[in-house]
Amino acid sequence: EIQDICKTNINLRCADRVMLVMGQFETLSFEELFDKTYELPWEKWITKDGKFTVNGKSVKSKLYSTPDCQRMVKKAISKKLCEYYDTDWMPETGAEFTILVSIHKDIATISIDTTGAREGLFKRGYREKSMAAPLKETMAAALVKLSYWNKNRVLYDPLCGSGTIAIEAALIGRNIAPGLNRNFASMEWPLVKDEYWKNEKIEARKRIDFDSEIKIYASDVSEKAIRIAKENAIEAGVDDCIEFFVKDVTHIEKPMCSYGVLITNPPYAERIGDEEQLTKIHKKLGQVFGRDKTWSVYVITSSVNFEKEFGRKADRKRKLFNGDMRVDYYQYFGEKMPE
Template identity: 50%
Template sequence: MINFIATTTFGLEAIVKREAQNLGFSNISVEDGIVNFTGEIKDIPKANIWFRSADRILMVMAKFKATTFEELFQGVKGVNWADFLPKDANFIISGKSLKSTLSSVPACQKITEKAIVEKLKLTYKDIDYFSKSGNLYKIQVALLKDNVTITLDTSGTGLHKRGYRENQLAAPLKETLASALIDLSYYKKDRILIDPTCGSGTIPIEAAMIAKNIAPGLTRNFASENWDFIDKSYWKEARKDAYSKIDVDCRPEIYASDIDEKAIQIAKGNAKIAGVDDCIRFEVKPLNKLDIQNIKYGICVCNPPYAERIGVLEEVEQLYKDMGKIFNSNKTFSTYILTSHEGFEKLYGKKCSKKRKLFNGNVKVEFYQFFGERPPKNKI
């Protein structure tokens, strides 16, 4: 068994933990910004293909304590790196240090690379110089309170890069965060979901993929696909399994609108690439023209403009007032809104049922949750 780390945005650890449980991983534990779990080499494809809200999947190579560079060197050298890195491996070292005696990150990176090279030379005796001309291996040395964790990044490009968002607008919402917001909304495929400020369509597209059980990483590539120590058949089988689990008959009722016609055109294109264009009804429409009176037990999940990022403050505040008038008029509707505006509840005209602190990129935001009446069990 191998120890893995799923990195995530602060505030989403519980969601990623639940994903790890649903994927059948064991020994799951949570720390700030990470979820630890154990699995096998063959689980690397499954983890990368299926995690929706995690940012990266890291393979833990070693954990030890170090207060001197010699201890760091010996700890890194203790890994049998030749089992993982071929002669031509293009390995690069990143680092971070927090509240540790070894506070110089560049020095820790240099020592880590030196230790890896020295260990590789014990196996590749005919090599004095490693060309690094082959496949990429991202290695990180992370120190926290003198505890060292050495990891190998199996994902490469972050997991939010699903591959469907070829075009986007300003201040886009990460796909991983969008998926997490949908998870927090208790959305089920039999309930109507709307996003009246859909932008480039990330939230409705992620909702449709969840409804149809489309694995988020199914059509993209990962750094570890090119690694020799992972059998190519593992990737083939993981993708075959993911394709077999798609609910091809599911036709969720999802509505997405935006005042910007260009945004809707971009969203339609992205939905088509994602293979869910038949699940979402896109429309150019200002939010104040939205009519939800005849929708029972619907859900709204949206990421409206923040004055700090895009838009004019007065216009944004009027948008929030309009949202309150519309959604507060239907007691069965549940509304979930992400914003950084501290006066949002007052503008919306209602105190939220619950809120969660999150980060949208580097912006501190709140996810305001307004629970409507629960639908009868036979209606879910």
């Protein structure tokens, strides 16, 4: 249903973007790609003044030249629209329709980006400023979702940078939809009516949990990082859930409570350029939080020595990609919190 475009864009926390699949078919020649693209109902979605750009990718396929595939798809859509609107020229001055032709093993999937080409779903609208190497908001939300944290437990990020993990956890705890405060490309599409967006936002606002007591701590050695993180939390409307403070993680003596959940993203060796300091940070995390059986610890890092330096093999390790960087998510499960 068309309303699902609004529902998914407003509510999905970990997805990159929401694509509307127009068609999927086998394609072994440019002629076939043209004909099958032409047959799809473009006129249903793209307006007479619609601005449509075609992006592409091709993997293990006969049609391997991506620019040629893009050109062919653009040509087919233009022909279809020019015929439908009875014109020989599309001005392309109106709403944005970014089309993706993705060919995998000779199967083409053609879709329109409902989110917006420039601003994937990671753009929540609260992070005006960030420190170096911030996590994408969608990735931070995924780290929280992959942990056993829930709003009744304390969460702590001792290397919080611009505060992304803490803020995403607070949004999850308060059940605040991540897309409430931003726009999407499909808001300009006539078929996706304004009232659909309005209704979805009303429903999302009704689901917000304003009452739960949520306790999240976030610290960093950098005063500037903490200042920025606080501003971001205020912008996201969750500053009442998070206590920020300046602290060098290597100076932490003991956890602030029992049964907490630590989720963090230490500096990358490649960026910090100081292996010794990084080892000290990993060791400290192990000594303070790893040894406390009531704490669960989750660390995302590209450092291959992490487990050794932390002092224990992870209960579970997940391979992830942080942008293009291959990283591991080390998970140490603490004891269950008593009821």
